[in-house]
Amino acid sequence: MSLLSEYKIKNLNLKNRIVLPPMCMYSAKNGFANDFHKVHYGSFALGQVGLIILEATGVMANGRITDDDLGIYNDEYIDELKNIVNFSHRFGSKVGIQLAHAGRKSETKDLIHFAPSAIKFNEEYTLPKEMDKDDINRVIKSFGEASKRALKAGFDLIEIHGAHGYLIHEFLSPITNKREDEYGGNLKNRTRLLKEILKEVKKYWPEDKVISLRISASDYVAQGIDINMIIDILLEVKEYIDIVHVSSGGLVPVDIKVYGGYQAEFAEKIKKALNIPTIAVGLLEDYSLANYLIEKEKCDLVAIGRGLLRNPNLVMDFAKNNKIDIDYLKQFERAY
Ligand SMILES: Cc1cc2nc3c(=O)[nH]c(=O)nc-3n(C[C@H](O)[C@H](O)[C@H](O)COP(=O)(O)O)c2cc1C
Numbered sequence: 001m002s003l004l005s006e007y008k009i010k011n012l013n014l015k016n017r018i019v020l021p022p023m024c025m026y027s028a029k030n031g032f033a034n035d036f037h038k039v040h041y042g043s044f045a046l047g048q049v050g051l052i053i054l055e056a057t058g059v060m061a062n063g064r065i066t067d068d069d070l071g072i073y074n075d076e077y078i079d080e081l082k083n084i085v086n087f088s089h090r091f092g093s094k095v096g097i098q099l100a101h102a103g104r105k106s107e108t109k110d111l112i113h114f115a116p117s118a119i120k121f122n123e124e125y126t127l128p129k130e131m132d133k134d135d136i137n138r139v140i141k142s143f144g145e146a147s148k149r150a151l152k153a154g155f156d157l158i159e160i161h162g163a164h165g166y167l168i169h170e171f172l173s174p175i176t177n178k179r180e181d182e183y184g185g186n187l188k189n190r191t192r193l194l195k196e197i198l199k200e201v202k203k204y205w206p207e208d209k210v211i212s213l214r215i216s217a218s219d220y221v222a223q224g225i226d227i228n229m230i231i232d233i234l235l236e237v238k239e240y241i242d243i244v245h246v247s248s249g250g251l252v253p254v255d256i257k258v259y260g261g262y263q264a265e266f267a268e269k270i271k272k273a274l275n276i277p278t279i280a281v282g283l284l285e286d287y288s289l290a291n292y293l294i295e296k297e298k299c300d301l302v303a304i305g306r307g308l309l310r311n312p313n314l315v316m317d318f319a320k321n322n323k324i325d326i327d328y329l330k331q332f333e334r335a336y
Helices: 034-047 076-089 133-153 167-172 187-204 227-240 265-276 287-295 307-310 314-321
Strands: 007-009 012-014 019-020 051-058 094-100 159-160 210-217 242-249 278-281 301-303
Touching: 007 227, 012 094, 034 076, 034 307, 051 076, 076 094, 076 227, 094 133, 094 210, 133 159, 133 187, 133 242, 133 265, 159 227, 167 187, 187 227, 210 227, 227 265, 242 265, 242 307, 265 278, 265 287, 278 307
Parallel strands: 019 051, 019 301, 051 094, 094 159, 159 210, 210 242, 242 278, 278 301
Antiparallel strands: 007 012
16 A cells, blocks of 8 residues: 555545645636636646546535535536546546635625525624525535536546534534534534535435545634544445545644645544544655555545646656655656
8 A cells, every 4th residue: 555556445446546636726717617627737737636526615605615615515616627628637636626615715706605604714704694594504405416417527636624623513513613503512413514514415326435624623622623533434434435535723723833744644543543544634745654644544545736736747746756656647747
């Protein structure tokens, strides 16, 4: 087992264990993908990335982080997304999409923003509306509809965004969820929205296709989510997910001490505690470190964000620098 070895989960066959994690590009118009997205995501397929996960894509208009984010709340978005998927498939990469609702961290203009409780992220953000039961049901349905569209567009994987202080995470954490109904209070109640979303998604997303859940393993504040709490949350929903993408932070403004692999220990703990595959992420662009995590089975896949953004050909560089045999595309052979 190594970073550049194949990986299989359900019907997803990856040529290596490197993942492009979702990264907002703030380049969409009215939610539509365009040439930028085609070239941008296509470059990682040419660069031999095993799994490309498209950026946080709003399941509702007010679920986008900004007005320049991708949307999947309308059938009209499907065709452009399909083009991206088809191009990447031609070059052997698999493609996922992160389905998201930004909750109180949405900066979209002229829209009401949702949250479990009416608490602002900080002074620069709007005061969100405390969601009523209808709002909650609409969000749940929207994730289901979005999965249907993702399937039509041909995605190999969907990732539910349960991290970084966006809507689902806001419900999960006692810091942002002060509700007194069945969606707040104890851990089971705070996990209810996530569970109902996953159940809805599974009505449409085929059993043999992979569902990833991205989580923040720590809020880095007292009384917030920590590794033990997130493990208990994940136990509540384990039966609905196939892989956990382990990030951290984003719920409240705090400084996090970062270093190579700073979140990898969380990924390892979750993998061991739940016996579920994990994706580790966070400053993992050093080949030796990333390969060590795979070799020692601390995680199953490694996501590299900013490292790939700087160099979409990082995978081929890894192969060349470490004398690993891979199939270079004919267009790149003379460069390697
Ligand atoms: C420009 C940019 C946009 C991002 N957008 C998203 C996003 O849409 N969804 C998400 O879950 N994380 C997002 N992230 C976090 C990354 O997916 C990743 O977890 C983070 O950059 C740490 O990995 P790295 O050190 O390899 O870059 C973003 C990060 C960057 C740099």
